[in-house]
Amino acid sequence: MELQRPHREVVSFVRRSTRMNKSQERAWTQRERYLVDVPRDDTSTSIAPGATIDWPQVFGRTAPLVVEIGSGTGDSLVAMAAADPARDHIAFEVFRPAMASTMIKLNAAGITNVRLVEANGVSGLEELFSPGQVDELWTFFPDPWHKARHNKRRLVDTAFGALVASRLAPTGVWRIATDWADYAEHCREVLDDHPDLINEYADSGGFAPRLDARPITKYEQRGLRAGRDVFDLTYRRRHD
Numbered sequence: 734m735e736l737q738r739p740h741r742e743v744v745s746f747v748r749r750s751t752r753m754n755k756s757q758e759r760a761w762t763q764r765e766r767y768l769v770d771v772p773r774d775d776t777s778t779s780i781a782p783g784a785t786i787d788w789p790q791v792f793g794r795t796a797p798l799v800v801e802i803g804s805g806t807g808d809s810l811v812a813m814a815a816a817d818p819a820r821d822h823i824a825f826e827v828f829r830p831a832m833a834s835t836m837i838k839l840n841a842a843g844i845t846n847v848r849l850v851e852a853n854g855v856s857g858l859e860e861l862f863s864p865g866q867v868d869e870l871w872t873f874f875p876d877p878w879h880k881a882r883h884n885k886r887r888l889v890d891t892a893f894g895a896l897v898a899s900r901l902a903p904t905g906v907w908r909i910a911t912d913w914a915d916y917a918e919h920c921r922e923v924l925d926d927h928p929d930l931i932n933e934y935a936d937s938g939g940f941a942p943r944l945d946a947r948p949i950t951k952y953e954q955r956g957l958r959a960g961r962d963v964f965d966l967t968y969r970r971r972h973d
């Protein structure tokens with residue numbers, strides 16, 4: 734009898750071609766410097782339940798951890814990690830050519846406080862970090878998934894909010910940026926009344942000021958050129 738495949742969870746990404754240009758290919762052959770291998774479950778972007786990574790061992794020191802989900806070509810990651818050498822940064826991405834581009838930039842900048850994981854960052858956050866271990870989480874310009882039938886693919890939802898809250902340190906912060914007003918509204922709807930989270934700017938309009946350290950990436954530029962506003966949001970763990 735044929736075995737039934739278990740129902741695949743809905744993910745916030747579609748895997749695109751892994752075709753790379755020459756410099757990306759070269760960077761990928763030297764990936765050991767930045768890429769952290771993880772045990773897989775059923776797909777190439779999954780993480781085996783129960784997998785662990787000893788981050789102090791990976792970085793060779795114990796430092797506060799910053800996690801980014803969906804780092805793209807690494808423009809925010811590289812600039813922000815370079816400006817923040819006292820913290821270690823772990824970025825999850827599923828688009829391999831973008832990861833290779835990030836490696837080129839990390840290499841050029843001589844950055845040692847960044848590692849990349851080729852995996853779904855939701856599973857990564859859940860499996861590879863213990864409760865309270867994350868000092869800061871970044872989800873910058875998450876894929877907007879506008880169409881109503883695709884809304885369920887959005888990275889930000891109630892369950893993800895609960896996961897983030899559980900992994901954030903007591904003083905930790907979750908920073909979100911988006912150039913899609915409907916995604917910003919969606920985040921406010923899902924997260925402002927979330928039992929585990931507090932909007933840091935609830936008393937001043939709900940949106941955070943633009944973070945100075947965050948550079949303008951190609952996604953942000955595209956949004957600005959198309960006349961869209963950019964929304965920053967900051968959440969912390971609720972303690973009551």
Ligand SMILES: C[S@@+](CC[C@H](N)C(=O)[O-])C[C@H]1O[C@@H](n2cnc3c(N)ncnc32)[C@H](O)[C@@H]1O
Pocket residue numbers: 744745746802803804805806807808809825826827828831852853854855872873874875876888950951952953
């Ligand atoms: C619109 S791009 C933004 C990239 C980057 N944050 C920036 O601002 O330039 C979103 C990225 O998130 C990645 N992504 C989406 N869902 C993800 C997930 N669950 N885990 C890891 N990466 C994800 C996509 O592959 C894509 O590269």
